[in-house]
Amino acid sequence: MRELDKISENQGFKVPDNYFDNFPDNVLNKIKESSDNKKDRFRINPVFMAAASFVATLIIVFVLYKYNSDTELTYSDKIAYLECTIDYSDEDILIEEIASNDYVNADNYDENTYLQEELSEDDMIEFLSNQ
Amino acid sequence: MEQFDEKYFFELYNTHAEKAFKFLIKSFQERLYYHIRKIVLTHENADDVLQNTFVKIWYGLPNFNKQSSLYTWVYRIATNEALSYLRKHKKHFSNNIENGEQNDVVNTLRSDDFFEGNEIELKLQEALSLLPEKQKLVFNMKYFEHMKYDEISEILGTSIGALKASYHIAVKKIKEFLKNN
Numbered sequence: 001m002r003e004l005d006k007i008s009e010n011q012g013f014k015v016p017d018n019y020f021d022n023f024p025d026n027v028l029n030k031i032k033e034s035s036d037n038k039k040d041r042f043r044i045n046p047v048f049m050a051a052a053s054f055v056a057t058l059i060i061v062f063v064l065y066k067y068n069s070d071t072e073l074t075y076s077d078k079i080a081y082l083e084c085t086i087d088y089s090d091e092d093i094l095i096e097e098i099a100s101n102d103y104v105n106a107d108n109y110d111e112n113t114y115l116q117e118e119l120s121e122d123d124m125i126e127f128l129s130n131q
Numbered sequence: 132m133e134q135f136d137e138k139y140f141f142e143l144y145n146t147h148a149e150k151a152f153k154f155l156i157k158s159f160q161e162r163l164y165y166h167i168r169k170i171v172l173t174h175e176n177a178d179d180v181l182q183n184t185f186v187k188i189w190y191g192l193p194n195f196n197k198q199s200s201l202y203t204w205v206y207r208i209a210t211n212e213a214l215s216y217l218r219k220h221k222k223h224f225s226n227n228i229e230n231g232e233q234n235d236v237v238n239t240l241r242s243d244d245f246f247e248g249n250e251i252e253l254k255l256q257e258a259l260s261l262l263p264e265k266q267k268l269v270f271n272m273k274y275f276e277h278m279k280y281d282e283i284s285e286i287l288g289t290s291i292g293a294l295k296a297s298y299h300i301a302v303k304k305i306k307e308f309l310k311n312n
Contacts, residue, residue: 003251003309009275011255012240012248013168019178020164024156027185028149034186 135159137201144192152192155205156185162276163209169271170213172236172256174245180216184209203285210286214264236260251309258308262301269294270301 135158144151163184168177187208195204236256240246248256259267268287272278273294280291287294 004255004274004305007252007255007275010165011169011275012246012252013165013174014245014247015164015174016245020160023160023181024153027156027182027189028153030182031186031189 135202140201148192152189155188155201159202159205160185163205166206166272166276167209167213169259169275170210170268171216172239173243176216176220180213181209183216184212187212199285203282206282206286210268254309254312255305257312258305261308262304265289266297266301266304269297270305273298274302 140151140155143154160181164177164181167180167184168174171177171180184205188205191208195201199207236259237253240248240253240256259270262270265287269283272283272286273280278286280294283289283294284291289297
């Protein structure tokens with residue numbers, strides 16, 4: 001390693017005059033520049049912001065309109081929904097649901113009328129013969 | 132090597148971050164510069180890498196968890212920054228010696244205004260350029276920067292045993308190169 005002993009610690013590498021004197025300020029300037037650039041990246045042109053807000057409002061209105069018109073439930077949808085969601089063991093809830101949705105006017109409900117309307121004569125004969 | 136007062140630095144950093152950072156730059160700039168310069172060779176590249184290193188240190192300081200010493204942490208950032216710079220500019224630093232052409236390292240250094248090395252120093256750079264990345268790093272850190280194996284181990288994330296082996300092989304190769312050239 002005799003040759004290596006002749007080599008200086010910095011291996012012949014030099015720096016420009018006053019390089020290390022100015023270096024800390026150069027770094028701090030670079031940091032300030034980079035943080036300014038970061039801020040600029042998030043600064044939005046007001047005209048662009050107004051246009052974007054207008055477009056966003058239009059999109060929201062369109063989506064709300066579309067959603068409301070498409071999701072209007074038909075009568076059979078409502079029945080299907082009730083069948084799926086209501087626990088039939090709880091009669092009170094069932095009655096409340098039917099009444100609140102106005103499927104049957106609960107105040108005028110007459111069991112005989114319902115039977116008369118719904119059962120045909122054939123149905124009644126079949127029912128009695130099975131007894 | 133001048134001792135860096137880490138406790139004083141963090142006390143100052145908590146109240147005057149910019150002042151503390153300037154103190155840190157002044158304490159490490161020269162050591163880190165030559166550490167980086169030995170990896171990227173030209174002053175222009177070393178200046179670029181050193182500035183980026185301190186920018187990263189500045190943004191990393193709020194999250195520094197003090198599991199390692201500040202000294203090894205800044206060295207690790209500098210080393211990684213220099214190595215990634217080399218990888219990004221791989222073509223520029225490619226060594227054509229395998230094709231029988233003159234070593235690019237010698238040409239690069241001869242054209243650098245801030246290299247004033249003699250013939251033996253040029254030969255050393257040529258020999259170092261033929262070493263694998265880690266062997267070159269370990270040799271420089273141990274032989275020229277007088278670092279301890281445990282410090283190098285923490286900076287490079289390599290076991291002390293592997294570092295000793297790398298250093299031994301590097302010395303052998305350099306000796307052989309200088310003897311034959």
